Amino acid sequence: MTLTHFQRYQTWYAALFLCSYIFINNTINASSNIMEAQRDGALPFMLWEPFVWEYSSAIGTLLLFPALVWLLKAKPFNWQKISHSILLYLVASIAFSLLHIGIMVAIRKLIYTVQGMQYDFGLVWFELLYEYRKDLWGFLFLIVVIKTYQYVVSQLSGEAAPITQGEDPPPAFSFDRLLVKKLGKEFIIRITEVDWLESSGNYVNLHIGTRIYPLRATMSQLITQLEPQGFCRIHRSHAIRLDAVESITPLPSGDSEIKLKTGKVLNLSRRYKEQFKGHLHSFPAHI
Template identity: 85%
Template sequence: MSLTHFQRYQTWYAAFFLSSYIFINNTINASSNIMEAQRDGELPFMIWEPFVWEYSSAIGTLLLFPALVWLLQAQPLNWQKITRSLFIYFIASVIFSLLHVGIMVAIRKIIYNVQGMQYDFGLVWFELLYEYRKDLWGFLFLIVVIKTYQYVVSQLTGQATPITHAEDAPQDLNFDRLLVKKLGKEFIICTDQIDWLESSGNYVNLHIGTRIYPLRATMTHLISRLEPQGFCRIHRSHAIRLDAIESITPLSSGDSEIKLITGKVLNLSRRYKEQFKGQINSSAVWV
């Protein structure tokens, strides 16, 4: 698997590996419950019940995982205000546990009702405290997993940062160079090497040939800074360097296809067509 392929689909790979780990771990837990009960004598439950208990917990964790990723982005740990950060994460862990318990209990009740049985959660306050102990550990474990994964990916793929013309230059100035950090090395890329831009959450992926470098920015803010360098937005999620265009093909839908010199084909949305034509005309050299 090439690094470029991984960069393009890293969210799906992360989801697959996390799901696989959680379900394998919970399958082992369920089978351990059955084996321990058999070793002690007669089973006090139906053989499918431990799997319902464990898988309902796994589903709850996976459903809440995106919220945990969002929390780390919206409220990163601030060591200068560590008391405030710890308080926020403590409240988040309590909410995480309550939602996790609510999801898994709801799933269990539905399955038990389908089987014509009644699911008893137990003494509420005691069970919530019991579950919070486990959920707090799971909450912290997932944070470590997310931060470790992000660090490893950033080291493998590199990350770009705009280079301003002076140390004290404000961050909204136009720029024509990027500093890329990758595997402990730093090197400079000129913006005229970028073929196209791709919005990806809080980042914009810079496509340079077969390489991809993430830059922490929004597409709207970044394209406003790169327009003087000959870039144009063509879609809600895409922008291109005009000099990288090979051909433009109109479509019956009113959109167009733009083929880049690299062979990449991107969609020109009707919403951005007039703006695109304006920039093409203003940058054209008539002879």
């Protein structure tokens, strides 16, 4: 598996790793419950029950995981306002626990009902406290996993930043070089080496041949800065350097396909077609 392949599908790999880990961990927990009960004598439950308990908890965790990723992006821990951040994450952990409990109890009740049985959650306040104790640890563990994963990915793939004149450039500054930090080293690349841009959340991925470098910016901000250097937006999520275009193929739908010299094929949305034509006329040397 190449680094480029991993970068393209890292979300799927991360999801596969998380699902596998939780499934294996909860399977071990369920089988441990059965083995401990057998060691003490007759089973006080059906063989399938521990798996329902554990897998319902796993499903709840997986469903809430995207919300936790969003929290870390939208409200990163601020060490300058540590008391505020601690309070925010404490409230978030309580919400996480309540939602997790709600999901797993609903799943358990549904399965028990199908089996013609009744699920008893127990003494509510005690069980909520008991579950929160476990969920708080799980909440913190997932945060550590997410941050560690993001750090490892950033070190492997590198992260780009504009090289500008001065420490506080104006909002509409322009630049022609990027500083890429990767595995403790720094590289300088030119904007003219970038083939196309891909929006990815709070980042824009810069594609240079088979390499991908994330730059912390939005597509709207970045394309405004790079248009004077021959870049043009062709889709809500994509932009290209006109010099990198090899051919344009109209489609029956009204969209078009743009093939780059690297062989990459991107969609030219009808929404951006007139804008694209205008850029071609403005940069005749790029046709």
